Amino acid sequence: MRSSNPTLRAFEAPQTWDDAHAGRPLSKAGTNTMTIGGTVTATSILLGICVAAAIGSWAAVSSANYAFLQFPFLLGGMIGGLVFGLIISFKPRTAQFLAPVYAALQGLFLGAFSYMVGNMVAAKVGASGSGTQIGTTLVLQAIGLTFAITAAMLFCYVSGIIKPGRVFRAVVVSAMGGLMLFFVVALVMSLFGNSTLISVYSPTNGGLISVGFSLLVIVIASLVLVLDFQWIDHGIQAGLPKHMEWYAGFALLVTLVWLYIEILRLLAKLRSNN
Template sequence: MQKLSNYKTSNPAFSNYFWKNNPNTSKTMSVRGIIIKSIVCIFIIALITGFIWKLYDNGTNVRWFTLGGMLAAIIISIVISVRQHWSHVLVPLYAIAKGCFLGGFSAFIKAKYPELPFQAIGVTIITFFTILVLYQTQIIVLTKKLRSVIITAALSIFIVYFISFILSLFGIRSFLWGTSWLAIVFNIIAATVAAFTLLLDFNYIEKHKNKADKYKEWIATWGLLVSLVWLYTEILRLMRKFAIKF
């Protein structure tokens, strides 16, 4: 069985653009550093999300937090891609933006289904460690074909969501937001692709640990946040659809 150590991931944070240079300092990226930074950023996201939930419970309109957080996260991601040395500042800001997005997005769901966000967190954590075990034990072997499928699927899903967003600006509601079986199947596929994106990211982190510059721990943290937030969002949407349908 062949392990993919030379292939790129579908996650932009783990493309060769971010890792092509040799370390410029004696300190290099470590898994421990990535874990610590990821925990800090996840805590920031949770804190902001909880704050927005409280605002929503007090009657505040949090719709703009959702849209503003989403747009801010996109802008910050673009800046990170061209100003990598600012990542120690930009990645925490990205976490704040994602906290605003998730807080606003999940507040509406939590109001009607109070347990769903917490259940989605649990499923996301379980999925994360399941993919990690599958990767470490090589139960799933990364082949070139599998990599191509994941990248193609992720890009296709992004295009569908983008088109859906554009249509919504003209008052056209996409099937994605409904509870039809087609919408549910699409949601399941999207969640699966998000999970397999983590598989590719683990591979890329392993390839560059103890080699890349220390500051790139923040880049690796950003990449994991991108995948985890996407996975959590898909799981929460899927659970909501099941709750409505059944």
């Protein structure tokens, strides 16, 4: 079995996972191995660090005295997050030490990015000076929807409403591959002066195709969450080492950040049409 989320490949055992496990409730394991409680704790800590860093980042870039930090937070958070994310992905044992750093870097990026989106929407609707207010509204809505979708996907997995078998995984993996290929093509075209495709990523592009694209990406990200839950479930059942709880928290954070960004982007597009 191959994960659509690269960070979760550490959960893959040499043998093939039995599809009969799909959809089974998350189960507990021994005290020296990965457990539900430990995974929830690690995930909660990482989310807390990310949110705290995002709040601090937002407060800084929205202040006249520290507005210059917006670009460093955006670039530093993105590049730093990528570097630490790759290290953790290839060396899962480092997750318990590096995942908190990754969460903080993602928080810095999200705070600056969210503030930037708010200002972009305010400028688009002709409400200059209201960027903070608009941004705050969009952020709160995006956070609420992110956790609502996460809870819904967890319920669907645990209850067996969604059973991620081989076909399900193949479809989601193919969709992920398609998204990555589309982004690369769009980026290359933009480098040659053609912004037709890359424009669908703009938070202020409220066109029908752009909004539809965002909805599609959100659906795919939501389905990836189901696969995340399945791999974590398999990891617990396999009795993986205790440090994998932090790796699981890191992997979930990767998907949650992606989902939040896409929801925020969609809300911004819809707000830009008003």
